[in-house]
Amino acid sequence: MPRTTTPRELPTAGSRDLLGGALAFRRDQLGFLADNVNRHGDLFRFRPLGLPMVLANHPDHIQHILVDGEQRYDKNATIFKVVRPVLRDGLIAIADKERWGRQRRMMAPLFTPRTVAGFTENMTDETVRMLDRWDRRSAADALLDITDEVGQLALRIVNRSLFSADVSAAAQSFERAFATANDVLGSFFRFPFPPLSWPTLRRRRLHRAIDDMDRFVSGVIRQRTEGSDPSQSQSPDLLSLLMHSTDDDGSVMEPEQLHHEVLNLCIGAFETTTNTLSWAFYLLARHPHIEERLHEEVDRVLAGRVPRFDDLPRLTYTRMIIDETLRIYSPAYQTMRHVCEEDIVGGYRIPAGSNILINSYLLHRHPEFWPDPETFDPENFTPERVAARPKHAYIPFGSGRRVCIGKHFALAELTLALATVARGHRLLLPPGAPLVAPEPLITLHPRGGIHLRLACR
């Protein structure tokens, strides 16, 4: 169709700030973006320290950028350059589309709903083991560091399922290293000065954290490769699949690439599921009437037994709680795309070379699609309300070709773990507990962690 109107130029935010909005972005990243959405609408540009950024905050824009027009965009965007020292060329940050396609095709068979069904026993089994540990400790130490506990659970589940590895002894060192990297890179993303190549304390902390995460991954691979041939295993896992799959030219994956993929899967699975489950317990502790409905469903469907994969379709309210938690505190709350080719989005010209910022914390509060955005309300996810909203008003797992590979894995794990705990336990706010605020690092982290008191139902 011939184009009838000339595309408009984007409104500019932060233009009165000499650093292009960088100081306000550093002070309060989410506040800066929310203020400017109010002022300029769902699409505007800003140039913190000269970096060309565009915020896109409407479901139609997001559908265009991630799905319909995705060939004009890639992951050569600033945020992926920031995280690349950690993630390197693993699946999450890799920008080369051809190499990404090869890696993704290789791993996809391990992430279908059918394969995930085979992992669900690991998920409930590890959750029951966590509850046993809690029960043994609760008399002496009733206040639980939920973020830490759930973090170890998430690491155990993903490593047992994908790599047949027991990481119980090393989980805490991985957690600590990831927290450091998230903190250093999160603050660097908010204000990228001084450069990470300068010999600063920040750089030393980051490199120590990367070394620790690398050591963790080497341990996982070693457990699987020493003593037994993974290809001869009764139940070939992702590690054996990656080690033995061949490229079009017959070559197998380089050990270094294998290491990066294992690291990407541990990182992709760890912080996101940890934060979601921790926030879910926190939100339930603050909303006892919703917790009561959860208990009613879990008692009715499970009658006290441990859930199985085929219970998932009947744990509908449990799943709605997870969906709503992912709306309010979307853990992977920001992503970015680099504009390879000039584009027109929503009638505005988007110059090549820009970085498009997509922030699901803001999108999931868009007043046009979420009438009471700050209220925790699982009813937002009844089938009627879901059908009435545009698909891209809710993107906790991203969308398009680069959608989260672990989406089915995560949703099964989160729903089953929540139901397993809710059968016999409650997590309560300690008296006088302060509100926990979300901290926008590379992921959205609960500031100071979440601490709750264990009680039996």
Ligand code: HEM
């Ligand atoms: C609540 C849990 C999770 C959330 C909210 C989440 C969120 C996301 C999002 C938003 C993306 C897309 C990022 C982008 O477009 O730039 C993504 C990608 C990815 N996620 Fe997840 N994720 C979760 C769990 C998992 C799990 C359990 C795994 C692995 C077992 C995983 C592995 C990955 C990988 C490897 C990618 C990159 C996919 C690609 O580019 O092909 N994630 N995740």
